[in-house]
Amino acid sequence: MRAAAGLLCLLAAFHARADNVTDGPNVLLGGGVERMPAWMGSSEHRNQAVPYIQAELPWHVTLSTLDGLTVDLIHGQQWHGGLYGNYLWGRDHDELGAPLAGVVDSLAPRLNGGGYLEYQATVQLNLGATLSHDTQGAGAYLNVYADYDLPALGYIEHSLQLQWQGMNGPAMRRFFGVTPGQAAKLGVVPWSPGAGSQQVSLEYDAYIPTSVHTGFALAVNYTRLLGAAADSPLVRSFGTPNQLTTTLAFVYRL
Secondary structure, eight states: OTTTTOSSOOOOOOOOOOSSTTSOOEEEEEEEEEEEESSTTBSSEEEEEEEEEEEEETTTEEEETTTEEEEEEEEOSSEEEEEEEEEEOOBOHHHHOTTTBTTBOOBOOEEEEEEEEEEEOSSSEEEEEEEEEESSSSOEEEEEEEEEEEEEETTEEEEEEEEEEEEOHHHHHHHHOBOHHHHHHHTSOOBOOOSEEEEEEEEEEEEEESSSSEEEEEEEEEEEEOHHHHTSHHHHHHBOSEEEEEEEEEEEEO
């Protein structure tokens, strides 16, 4: 989930598909570097090594460092849907930095699970939504997205994704809330947001092959925080609602 910079790697423009559910796995593996906000809403960035996995496995199972784990239970020509799981980044003491470190809570990474539904409107355009809930916590997340495959530039495959995300109250307060005690130490007003829109994002993904089995995957994601997330004192006083994440990875197709 991009709102929490919670994905292990924000790239996926090249998708391998197995022809039959009983075929062997079709897998891309690699690694690279991601430059991402230090915490959700931060104006500072951090660089970190990230893995790349895009695996289409037998029996309609997909494992992706962008899209998480999906188990396709509805596998029609246009409609797809089933189980969904993903991983959310948190924030630690060092990432918060001064003056937030030691005042604002650090957040451990979390797994969330739920379901997804996707409709292939055209060969190039997919529309979909995911609804998930923390496996250890009360946060719930709704993502609505549109993926569009752009015309190839020679051997370069590339695409755009537009995504809106909303959170329930516990998730919003986890990432953007400020308790009265914290507010007094930081010199801001307390903030206890409820459910609502949290962000909208636009991402460009490209796969640049270097051989039959190797290539570079690039992703550039711009996110704008919305509503109570953008109005949080953490964002207004110590960060920015404009979030930029870039990723470059070298991948190998098995």
